[in-house]
Amino acid sequence: MSASNLEIGPIFRALMRNKVGAILIAIQIAITMTIIVNSVFIIVERSQKMTRESGIDEANTFHIGSSAFAPNFNHQVSIEQDLALLRALPGVVDAIQINAVPISGSGWSMSLQTQAGAEYDGIGSAIYMVDENGLNALDLELIAGEAFVASDIRWRQRGQTDWPEQAIITKAFAEKLFPDSEWASVAGKTIYINDNEPMIIKGIVDKLQAPWVGWDNVEHALLSPERLAFPTVRYLIRTEPGMRDKLMPEVEQALATSNKGRIVRGLRTSAEDRERSYRGDSAMIKILTTVMIILTVVTALGIVGLASFSVNRRKKQIGTRRALGASQGAILRYFMLENFLISSVGVAFGAALTVGLNVVLVNAFSLSAIDWFYIPIGMITLWLVGQLAVYGPAKKAANIAPAIATRTV
Amino acid sequence: MFGYYLKLALKSIKRNPILSALMVAAIALGIGSSMTTITVNYLMSADPIPEKSQQLFYVQVDSWDPTSPYNDDNNDPPNQLTWTEATNLMAAKKAKRQTAMAKSGAVIEPSNPDDKPFEASIRLTFADFFPMFNTPFLYGNGWDQQSDLARDYVVVLTREINDKVFGGENSVGKNIVIMGQNFRVVGVLDHWQPVPKFYDVNNGAFDETEELFMPFYLKEELELPNWGNTNCWKSPEGEGFKAFLRSECVNFQMWVELENSQQEAEYLDFLNSYVSEQKALGRFARPMNNRLSDVMEWMENQQVVADDAQIMLWLSFMFLAVCLLNTIGLLLAKFTGKSAEIGLRRALGATKSNLFIQHLVETAVIGLCGGVLGLALALLGLQGIGALYGSFVEHLTQLDFTLVVIGLGLSLVASIAAGLYPTWRACNIAPASQLKSQ
Known part of the structure; x- marks a missing residue:
């Protein structure tokens, strides 16, 4: 399939006519990627820290104190x-x-x-x-x-x-x-x-x-x-x-x-010691995971909202295209591709922002530098999220009947 | 006019329930997450004693190892004092008020034989502690300076211990057995929990206050153990508790109250001359490095605000940004969908500014709804943080009035900022083009 079949040219020109919406989505994707990739990196580091072994038989050990008075x-x-x-x-x-x-x-x-x-x-x-x-x-x-x-x-x-x-x-x-x-x-x-x-x-x-x-x-x-x-x-x-x-x-x-002549106190298991010592790390993992999920949902809903809106607005155009012979697949492809273009700008910008935030975190909070492979994985994930989110509205667009072109709204 | 716009706004919101709900939800999530982290950071970085925080100074002198600094990363002197310095500086009495202190613990034996003996934490301190830190008393008072020097067996209880041992009644003048010794209760504190616990951040900046307060020199008298952080660069010379006390190990904190910068300069001069004297005696081989830090400087120096809390604060601001971008996009969609209506109203004589205000009211309504919902989410978020971190954050997860106002203000400002561009675009629709296409 050549580039002309993919209709990148017309999509791009159409996007240029409504820049703001596209830019908003791209920035959203960029920031979402920045947060998600840095969060995943922190989560992986903390989990690795938490899996280190203490060397003792933690599951079967406890301790107790005695204070003589x-x-x-x-x-x-x-x-x-x-x-x-x-x-x-x-x-x-x-x-x-x-x-x-x-x-x-x-x-x-x-x-x-x-x-x-x-x-x-x-x-x-x-x-x-x-x-x-x-x-x-x-x-x-x-x-x-x-x-x-x-x-x-x-x-x-x-x-x-x-x-x-x-x-x-x-x-x-x-x-x-x-x-x-x-x-x-x-x-x-x-x-x-x-x-x-x-x-x-x-x-x-x-x-x-x-x-x-x-x-x-x-x-x-x-x-x-x-x-x-x-x-x-x-x-x-x-x-x-x-x-x-x-x-x-x-x-x-x-x-x-x-x-x-003494009191006994502080009866505690080693398992509890572990839980207390790593409580901050485990809390951070849970909080960041929640943030990531909510953030992805928000971004996806934003994409769905804007895509639905743009489908609604272009109903007549879509109907006309269909009447002129465009297949359902072509309409679906149009919206998927449009989203892909916006996402690409977003993830490219997001990759730079991710590294930027990591540099800030390294300098301000002595975190370690992020491994390179997190960036492409993050980019692919955000691409997929965008495509999944836009699939619903695109499918709706593809189902618009050609007859609509003949009607006035 | 405002009432009419409000009516229009509600109508418009109802017309697109899903889109409106999405916007409210986006703002609520952004505000909820930011308010959760703002609350934790705000309380962690709060001024624990605002009325006096600029008159209270933490004392540091560099008594550390001649061959290596206390902290490799910076040139800070040790964050605690030795027994020798604590007692010498107290004896000099060069400030308006001063108190050296340490953390310890001992067993209390309640007089009622049915109650079991239990262990309690102790703050060893001086008479000045109570007036310096404005501690609230439920009964009685602190001890006087006479008792400091006489090493009297006097004690100030917290309300909790007074409830536990004396059933909450006024126990001033009564006896309590601590470490096998008879102590006289001179005062009972009301609830007192500075956040952060600024007077001793070494031993847990957000820990509970100690359960008992007693004269400092009883440490030596009763050989009370070191409960707090103890650091040594040189092992004690000689054996036994007294040798350990007189060693170069640091385990003591000291605060002075100074009323103005002149007194501050004078006290620093005094510290310098004290260290010079000690140098003549063969101690303090390191370069002169004495510090006075007021409360907030000390909190900053000791990095009381946890790194994780700050990381989450920045992440949550980015989260809010995503939610706002989302809202801008949705508003844009919504207002563009209304272009026919806007064109009609313009044609019928509504000015641009009329329309601008009308749509701003609409965004403000959405913003406030999002804000209120966001505060509810923040409460949920703080509860979540409380559950995840346990008692450590007990004092850090409470919304107060200021925070509620900040939250609502933030949501209003954020939503209006998000609404400005879509509103501006909506107002600039040419009436003719819209009417034509109909």
């Missing part, structure tokens, strides 16, 4: 009793005391470095203080070196500032600390905390995220072999599959009744 409360004895009680409960895989919970939003971080001395820069990592049951309770896989044993574990008193001699770190942190070494060979090396306190890397675990999901170093974690003799402590409990919800009230009850 009674005078002369013996923290060490209480913690040992609590752990014995928790570990003996049927359905509990393991339980530990821990200073902070992965992806929960609050915790400790320290800076670690490979050379001693205040003049060297360190790399930030989350710190988890755990005992020899830590790897099992957190569901971590040891991929190099050795796990902690009972004799490695020490008590940290309140206000105590020195560090144990050993640590287990994540693979991601090992690779960041020693970029030139094979990660497996990092076990046994020494790193420094507090500028110059040595810690020997006893083992490496596959994956464990920091408490803060938005942190650049979220994959950096260090396990420190210790229990905390603090008045406010937290226990993390891993259960057998399906046992979590049954065990939660039992654990709360058991801890509350075993010692009246």
